[in-house]
Amino acid sequence: MPCVFFFFFISTQFLRYYVLLGINRLSCLSTVFPPSHPTAFVMSKGTVVLAYSGGLDTSCILVWLKEQGYDVIAFLANIGQDEDFEAARAKAVKLGAKKVYIEDIRAEFVKDFIWPAVQANAVYEDRYLLGTSIARPCIARHQVEIAKKEGAQFVSHGATGKGNDQVRFELTCYALYPEVKIIAPWRIPEFYGRFRGRVDLMEYAQKHDIPVPVTPKAPWSMDANFMHISYESGILENPKNHAPADLYLMTTDPKDSPNDPDQLEIEFKNGVPVRVTNMKEAVSKDSPLEIFSLLNQIGAKHGVGRIDIVENRFIGMKSRGKELNLHLILNLSSLLTPFSSPGFWYSPECQFVRHCIEKSQENVEGKVQLSVFKGQVYILGRESPKSLYNEELVSMDVQGNYDPCDASGFIRINAVRYHRSLTLPHFISNSRVRSI
Numbered sequence: 001m002p003c004v005f006f007f008f009f010i011s012t013q014f015l016r017y018y019v020l021l022g023i024n025r026l027s028c029l030s031t032v033f034p035p036s037h038p039t040a041f042v043m044s045k046g047t048v049v050l051a052y053s054g055g056l057d058t059s060c061i062l063v064w065l066k067e068q069g070y071d072v073i074a075f076l077a078n079i080g081q082d083e084d085f086e087a088a089r090a091k092a093v094k095l096g097a098k099k100v101y102i103e104d105i106r107a108e109f110v111k112d113f114i115w116p117a118v119q120a121n122a123v124y125e126d127r128y129l130l131g132t133s134i135a136r137p138c139i140a141r142h143q144v145e146i147a148k149k150e151g152a153q154f155v156s157h158g159a160t161g162k163g164n165d166q167v168r169f170e171l172t173c174y175a176l177y178p179e180v181k182i183i184a185p186w187r188i189p190e191f192y193g194r195f196r197g198r199v200d201l202m203e204y205a206q207k208h209d210i211p212v213p214v215t216p217k218a219p220w221s222m223d224a225n226f227m228h229i230s231y232e233s234g235i236l237e238n239p240k241n242h243a244p245a246d247l248y249l250m251t252t253d254p255k256d257s258p259n260d261p262d263q264l265e266i267e268f269k270n271g272v273p274v275r276v277t278n279m280k281e282a283v284s285k286d287s288p289l290e291i292f293s294l295l296n297q298i299g300a301k302h303g304v305g306r307i308d309i310v311e312n313r314f315i316g317m318k319s320r321g322k323e324l325n326l327h328l329i330l331n332l333s334s335l336l337t338p339f340s341s342p343g344f345w346y347s348p349e350c351q352f353v354r355h356c357i358e359k360s361q362e363n364v365e366g367k368v369q370l371s372v373f374k375g376q377v378y379i380l381g382r383e384s385p386k387s388l389y390n391e392e393l394v395s396m397d398v399q400g401n402y403d404p405c406d407a408s409g410f411i412r413i414n415a416v417r418y419h420r421s422l423t424l425p426h427f428i429s430n431s432r433v434r435s436i
Helices: 006-017 058-066 085-094 108-119 137-148 165-178 189-194 198-206 288-299 330-340 349-358 405-420 430-435
Strands: 047-051 071-078 101-103 154-156 181-183 221-222 229-232 262-269 274-280 281-285 306-312 318-324 366-373 376-383
Touching: 047 058, 047 137, 058 071, 058 198, 071 085, 071 137, 085 101, 101 137, 108 274, 108 288, 108 349, 137 154, 137 165, 165 181, 189 281, 262 288, 274 288, 281 288
Parallel strands: 047 071, 047 154, 071 101, 154 181
Antiparallel strands: 221 229, 229 318, 262 274, 262 366, 274 281, 306 318, 366 376
16 A cells, blocks of 8 residues: 555654654474474365465465365455455365355554554664564454454465565464464475466466466466555566556556545544545545545555565565555664564563564654655645644744843853864874864
């Protein structure tokens, strides 16, 4: 979702400064069946809850799990992606799912995951706004709840053995359902030896009459939710390659965007948006879902939020991706991001940091006016009822109750370090330093 978090990032940054708030366990199937176990890859029948997206990987995995003798319950989470959920349900049933759960968890995603990220200004490697990172714990939490409800012994996902998602899903499962067994097909030699890439998966899909939206002409992987949309794989794996123009499904190219800006006002309370007004059209929204929808609509129209990055994955390799996203207090954000990016959302450390961030945001309240134009977001003004900003105190035209003479002592105190350092031998012998 291309735009929302750029608005939040810019707005909260200016508002916070204005307010002056200073304030592995990677498990492959060997964890389930050790290699020496006589049934290591002849799996006994059981029930598995599959985190299902309806895409290429999880559609093929659903059929493959059936081949292995499992009863499969498919779980599809609605976290704001553009999806025909009833068509996805019908597809999962057609492929052999015993049951299909489709749950709308958008409000929960915003309240329990996105808002804490907004409060923290959470950003990874200065650019990535964690759109996928924090969605996985939200999805896995519900996957675990379904597994407990259905008495399922296993959960499964379509994350590859090279990425971060496997860690995010599984750490959440271990935190919330320690006794569950995890089937990670992309870490099972029998599976990844048979399917060496997306071409093999597409051939398998054709053979088993599995409808998938991926074709050899556009073989990239896409992840979308309320917070962002990202693309990886295929032509994007070579960092030199330019992304095809038709890859961008959600945003207008900035050069083709409207020649007139939209002006917005975002109102914050406790560090999160509570109302957004499009001042140009006199339209206001105040529920989390409506706020996101309005900002995404405006940001998409103006081409806001496109980035192209090469990032470091948690497991140690680099990955190139195209992101359409939006977001991000500087000190605390550096504490939250290392937990939320790799999948430690439910760790005691991350919960402690989130409580600290929530406390730090109690006085972040006010309004920020923005202009959105040609891929950029510009600050127009800001106001806060809790601001420490004193217009009279800083005015060049009004002296107020500030005595300028006080600055002399302040400067002399701060110059003590220079006077002392210049008496040291290496400074005395350095004529260039003395001349400066």
